Amino acid sequence: MMNPFSFLLDALYPRRCRCCGGPVDRRRKVDIGSKFFCDKCASDMHPIESPLCTVCGVPFPDGSGDDHPCFECLSQPPGYTAARAAVEYKGTVREAIHIYKYRRLRAMQEFLGPLAAGGARDFFPDADVAAAVPLHRRRLARRGFNQSLFLAKYAARTLDIPLNLDGLSRIRYTRPQVELSSAEREENVKGAFAVEGGDFAGRRVLLVDDVYTTGATVRECAKVLKKAGAEKVYVLTVARAT
Ligand SMILES: [Zn+2]
Ligand SMILES: [Zn+2]
Known part of the structure; x- marks a missing residue:
């Protein structure tokens, strides 16, 4: 009423x-x-539609044909099992993510969270544990919250799976990826993550982040999760650069 x-x-x-x-x-x-x-x-809003790369999820610009691995994923497999995003990183979602992260409007999770939840349900229904890309404690102290953790909560709740809060951690402080070129991003996050505790062995891990840009961060996280015995690492982001 x-x-x-x-x-x-x-x-x-x-x-x-x-x-x-x-x-x-x-x-x-x-x-x-x-x-x-x-x-x-x-x-x-710009949903990501087929045809797309079956591994990294990048949509193919010509818009015809079937899904298949892209050239980059074939020549250098990324280490995670698959990555998917709900929408393209532009328009209102881009604005929403900026407001959420940099203007620290936590309420924006009410808009972004359901996008993460829908992605989890559509793309990775067989995941059995969720985790968020962690922030270094210095950045966490400055921002006050880990934006990806809130999104992971929505995804975990939807799939009815546990959310692992601190098994994956950031052990080295890194410069914000947003300031760096693609090659620098790769270098910047090398050795930045570790699995300390957290039982990922034999699990299908749903790794949640806000945006997929070059994928350097999630590739590095996937590496340590795989090393810790994860059977699969699914990368779910709300948005993806295209
Ligand atoms: Zn690809
Ligand atoms: Zn408006």
Whole structure:
């Protein structure tokens, strides 16, 4: 039912779209995204569709033919079993991730979390333990929360599997990947992760992160998870650079 005070609320505190700043009608039906974004921005989403690489999940630009491994994955297998993302890293999701991470608006997980949950259900229903790409404790102290851990919680809850909180850890402080070139990213995260405790042996691990850019971080995490005996490492991100 319509909140009788919503007219008044709108008049006193107009709700603004977090993406374009335009007005958001408080009285319309609330669905995913509509709490934060206007209708136009809430629909500015770009699902990743076939044909795509069966390993790293990159969509093929010509848009025809079947899914198959891409050239990069064939010539240098990435170490994880498969990587998938719900949507492309652009438009409103890109904005939402920035707000979530850098402006530290934790409530944005209500928009991003269900995307992670849907991805888990669609792509990796047989995963049996979830883990998040960890932050170094220095960055965690600065940001206050690990954005990927919240997303992993949504995914784990949806699949009804345990979320391993601290088995995978970041043992070396690294520069933010976002400042670096592709080759530098690879170098930057080398040896940055370790599995300390956490029972991953024989498990199908769902490794969750917010964005897949070059994949350097998740490849490095997959390496240590495999070394710890993981049978499979599935990489799930909300968004993927294309
Ligand atoms: Zn908008
Ligand atoms: Zn690939």
